[in-house]
Amino acid sequence: MSDLIQKIKSLSDAYFEEILEIRRHIHSNPELSFQEHNTASFIEEKLKSFGLKDAHRIAETGVTFCLEGKKPGKTIALRADIDALPITEANDVPYKSKNEGVMHACGHDVHTSNLLGVAKILSQLTDKFEGTIKFIFQPAEEKSPGGASILIKEGILENPTPETILGQHVMPLIPEGKVGFRSGKYMASADEVYLTVKGKGGHAAMPETFVDPIAIASQIIVSLQQIVSRIANPKIPSVLSFGKIAGGNVNNVIPDEVKIDGTFRTFDEDWRKVALQKIKDISTSIASSMGGSCEVHIASGYPFLVNDEAYTKRNVEAAKAYMGEENVVELDLWMAAEDFAFYTHQVPGCFYRLGTRNEAKGITSGVHTPTFNIDENALKTGMGLMAYLAINELNN
Incomplete structure (x- = not known):
């Protein structure tokens, strides 16, 4: 093991308890997207306590600063997201959310505390690298248009x-002590689809007097499935799902309108545009053919996330050196979306996964669930590995 790896691991061990308490504080005090004012202030306070006093705000609740190495050189960026989700926590832990209906159910408390740990570690190792490290504590990953x-x-x-x-x-599917990487396209684009099907309501026993938006909505949903099954290139992963239908109040009264909410996800920007237009065309034409109408609103979301192949390869090799080859796994395509994707369309990026699962401790819940939690030993792995990847990239 190299002297640098040993030094980083020693610092990770030394700072673990402090970063653990930071994670628990952030977890107990979650804030929703674009509302992370207290979280941002807490980050600034901690950075000052580490002797890092040049942090400043961006986009009101974002925090950023640069750490300089021993000589000028290239610049790299490290990012953590800081917002929470509108979920009521069901975990019975001392650090349970104090804000009813708000929870760090996606691990952003882990990402934030990890990056603070990275900042503290690297602040002690500025003689070990050349160049500049830009730290980004980013708000509002969970809410479109994305921080x-x-x-x-x-x-x-x-x-x-x-x-x-x-x-x-974080990745609850991967055991604590392991990390995962994927080169190339990794996570899908995500667009929100909102359909308002309009008809003419009436008594359910008198179909000749109304235009049934429920029947129209049903036909639209079924027909739209052909976009993925019959129009899409099968070599391009695509998902079109509808998670909400709202219309009517009782069994014998036909409403005037029905609302349908869904999401479209894929890995190709050209096909993404075609598919979204197909959603509009099919929905409006079916509604019209059945005597009604359909208003279509597409909320453009995040693009697909692509990990730069050369940069990811360097990180994989560095992670193997730091953790052991057996603790670095290859990831599959992931149909979820992440606003880190925006960065990867601007500069070469690498977005990897930190294992947090521990079946023996019962820590198995997925992200975005009321019982999500982590094996907190992952904090030690997380901050140490990212610190090493940063130095390795600057010195590469």
Whole structure:
């Protein structure tokens, strides 16, 4: 084991209890997207306590600063998201959310505390690297249009411009002590689909007097499935799902309208545009043919996330050196979306997964669930590995 790896692991061990308490504080005090004012202040306070006093706000609740190495050189960026979800926590833990209906159910408390740990570790190792590390504590990953897109518009990738950007995310499917990487396309784009089917309501026993939006909505949903099954190139993974239908109140009264909410996800920007137009065309034409109408609203979401192949390969090799080859796994395509994708369309990026699962401790719940939690030993792995990946990239 190299002296640098040993040094980083020693610092990770030494700072573990402090970062653990930071994670628990953030977990207990979650804030929703674009509302992370207290979280941002807490991050600033901790950075100052580490002797890092140059942090400043961006997009109101984002925090960023640069750490300089022993000599000028290239710039890299490290990113963590800081917002929580509108979920009521069901875990019975001392650090349970104090904010009713708000929970760090996607691990952003872990990402934030990890990056604080990375900052503390690297602040002790500035003589070990050349160049600049830009730290990004980003708000609003969970809510469109995504904090990443806003930070990019406000210049987060400028002055200085990073040559690469690195992001880490918890993964409850991977055991604690392991990490996962995937080169190339990794996570899907995500667009929100909102359909309002309009007809003419009436008594359910008198079909000749009404235009049934429920029947129209049913036909639209069934027909739209052909976009993936019969129109899409089968070599391009695609998902069109509808999670909400709202219309009517009783069994014998036909409503005037029905609302349908869904999501479309894929890995190709050209096909994404075609598919979204097909959703509009099919929905409106079916509604019209059945005597009604359909208003279609597409809320453009995150693009697909692509991990730069060369940069990811360097990180995989560095992770194997730091953790052992047996603890670095290859990831499959993931149909979920992440606004880190915006960065990867601007600069070479690598978004990898930190294992947090521990079946012996009963820590198996997925993200975005009321019982999500982590094996907190992952914090030690997370901050140490990211610190090493940062130095390795600067010195590569």
